[in-house]
Structures are given as structure tokens and as C-alpha cells.
Amino acid sequence: MADDLVDLERDPQGEPIFALPGRHITIGLLLSGSICAGLGVLVSSVLLPLFGLQVPDGTWLAAVMGASAALIGNLLGLAILWPSARRPASTWTSLWMAASGVRILATGGLAALLYFRSPGEPRVFVLVTGFTYLALLVVETAIIATVLGPVLGRMPLKASGNKNSPSAS
Numbered sequence: 001m002a003d004d005l006v007d008l009e010r011d012p013q014g015e016p017i018f019a020l021p022g023r024h025i026t027i028g029l030l031l032s033g034s035i036c037a038g039l040g041v042l043v044s045s046v047l048l049p050l051f052g053l054q055v056p057d058g059t060w061l062a063a064v065m066g067a068s069a070a071l072i073g074n075l076l077g078l079a080i081l082w083p084s085a086r087r088p089a090s091t092w093t094s095l096w097m098a099a100s101g102v103r104i105l106a107t108g109g110l111a112a113l114l115y116f117r118s119p120g121e122p123r124v125f126v127l128v129t130g131f132t133y134l135a136l137l138v139v140e141t142a143i144i145a146t147v148l149g150p151v152l153g154r155m156p157l158k159a160s161g162n163k164n165s166p167s168a169s
Helices: 022-050 059-081 089-115 122-153
Strands: 006-010 016-018
Touching (some): 022 059, 022 122
Antiparallel strands (some): 006 016
């Protein structure tokens, strides 16, 4: 997957030029968000009675709404990274920081709006939102690492900024 996204050319500063796998990230986020919503429904239906709590009507909907808030927030952050053109590594790091800021604001804002509208147990909404947010971040990072790992492995020591390399002496 990484080889077709990497351009062997370098920019004038020696940075690698590559494209992120936007389609893979989107599919990974959609699948992970759906799995987290299902796990939220399952776990809340099983764990609440174990702690002696009644499962109020609509708790499954609260879990789905929480996972949806995190998924929509992450997809809005991902929109910053599109179009997935070939760009230098420094450009991608700046864009990823901007995407992270949008992701945090969009997820937090949407979760705040939906919190008071979510039926059932509000703790389920909060826990599923947080768990889904973190799971989606891990999935996105893992997919991007599959591209960046080989790219960074091919960088010459001088371009990587390693001051302990023999060529830096």
C-alpha cells in the first residue's frame, strides 16, 4: 500500500513527498465507529445490570449517538487532509495538527449538543463517545504509520535530522 503512495523524488530540502491513504483512513474510521457503537450497546446492556443499575429505555440509542458524535467529528477533521495529493512531510504534519484541532472541536461541540438530547443513561453516552474517539484516533494513526514507516525508513540520515549519525560529524 505504501509503495504506490510514495514518490521517490524529494523536495529541495530533502523531505520525502508522499500521499496519505485517504480512502483507507475513511473506511477504517467508518468500520471502527460502527464497531464501537455496537460494543457500546452490548457492553452497556450487559454491564449496567451487573452494577445493579437498570437499563433505561433508549440506552442503546445513547451509545449509538455517542459513537456517531465521535465518528462525525473525526471525519470532519479528516476533511482537512483532503485532497490526498502528494505533499512534503512537513506539510502533512501541519495539516494533521490542523485536522486534530478540528477533530477535537467538532467532536466536543457535537457531543455537547447531543448530550442533553441523548435518551437513556447519560454515562453511556459519555463513555462511548470517549472510547470511540480514542479508538478512531488509534485506527487513523495506525493506517498513517503504514505509509510513514517505509517512507521514513528510506530517508537518508542527513535528511532525517539525526545528529548522532556518522555523516553529521
